[in-house]
Amino acid sequence: SQQGEEDPxxxxxxxxxxxxxxxxxxxxxxxxxxxxxxxxxxxxxxILIRSNEREKHSGRLRVTLDxxxxxxxxxxxxxxxxxxxxxFCATDKTSGSRLTFGEGTQLTVNP
Amino acid sequence: xxxxxxxxxxxxxxxxxxxxxRCDPISEHNRLYWYRQTLGQGPxxxxxxxxxxxxxxxxxxxxxxxxxxPKGSFSTLEIQRTEQGDSAMYLCASSxxxxxxxxxxxxxxxxxxxx
Numbered sequence: 001s002q003q004g005e006e007d008p009x010x011x012x013x014x015x016x017x018x019x020x021x022x023x024x025x026x027x028x029x030x031x032x033x034x035x036x037x038x039x040x041x042x043x044x045x046x047i048l049i050r051s052n053e054r055e056k057h058s059g060r061l062r063v064t065l066d067x068x069x070x071x072x073x074x075x076x077x078x079x080x081x082x083x084x085x086x087x088f089c090a091t092d093k094t095s096g097s098r099l100t101f102g103e104g105t106q107l108t109v110n111p
Numbered sequence: 112x113x114x115x116x117x118x119x120x121x122x123x124x125x126x127x128x129x130x131x132x133r134c135d136p137i138s139e140h141n142r143l144y145w146y147r148q149t150l151g152q153g154p155x156x157x158x159x160x161x162x163x164x165x166x167x168x169x170x171x172x173x174x175x176x177x178x179x180x181p182k183g184s185f186s187t188l189e190i191q192r193t194e195q196g197d198s199a200m201y202l203c204a205s206s207x208x209x210x211x212x213x214x215x216x217x218x219x220x221x222x223x224x225x226x
Contacts, residue, residue, distance in 0.1 A: 033215075035217075040222070042115075043154070043202065045215070045216060048214055095213045096213040097167075098144070098167060099146075099156065101155070102153050
């Protein structure tokens with residue numbers, strides 16, 4: 001069964017707007033990672049945040065982690081049509097162990 | 112290209128046949144993972160190796176599934192007596208033990224359709 005749950009399941013925005021996706025999980029974690037998947041393709045790693053970190057940035061991406069609420073958010077600023085994809089959060093309990101994925105958020109950025 | 116590669120990319124088979132997939136990890140990576148993803152869902156863990164040792168298997172990995180990594184490099188995943196419920200994308204990932212920020216890098220996947 002999936003530990004993570006992403007919210008919303010689907011998000012449609014206009015190019016240039018910001019997109020925020022949320023992820024909740026149930027048990028304690030070591031790392032939380034976000035991946036992107038274009039339709040029918042493999043997963044691309046976006047960003048990793050450790051359980052003792054609260055916020056990380058990478059380019060147009062900003063990730064926050066609240067371990068007290070067991071939740072994370074991914075913010076994509078100034079979205080582009082090329083950002084259209086499914087976004088998944090994934091957690092591990094120890095470094096290098098299995099990843100447990102959520103069900104993903106389907107993001108559509110309209111040009 | 113030094114990323115994770117998987118072959119074949121697509122496989123169509125009839126129910127009851129055996130299929131085998133191959134994964135070539137990033138060359139210096141010592142951990143290799145298999146996941147399965149069905150339409151509209153996130154990937155689900157199947158098994159993983161550290162070098163040639165299989166360290167963990169999911170309960171999803173029934174006795175019809177077997178995975179090997181004989182020399183600690185490439186890995187194969189075999190499904191015997193395929194069933195329609197085996198239709199899915201099979202994803203391979205690899206990582207290098209480097210401490211607390213270990214990242215898994217995924218291949219393009221093998222899409223299996225069982226008729």
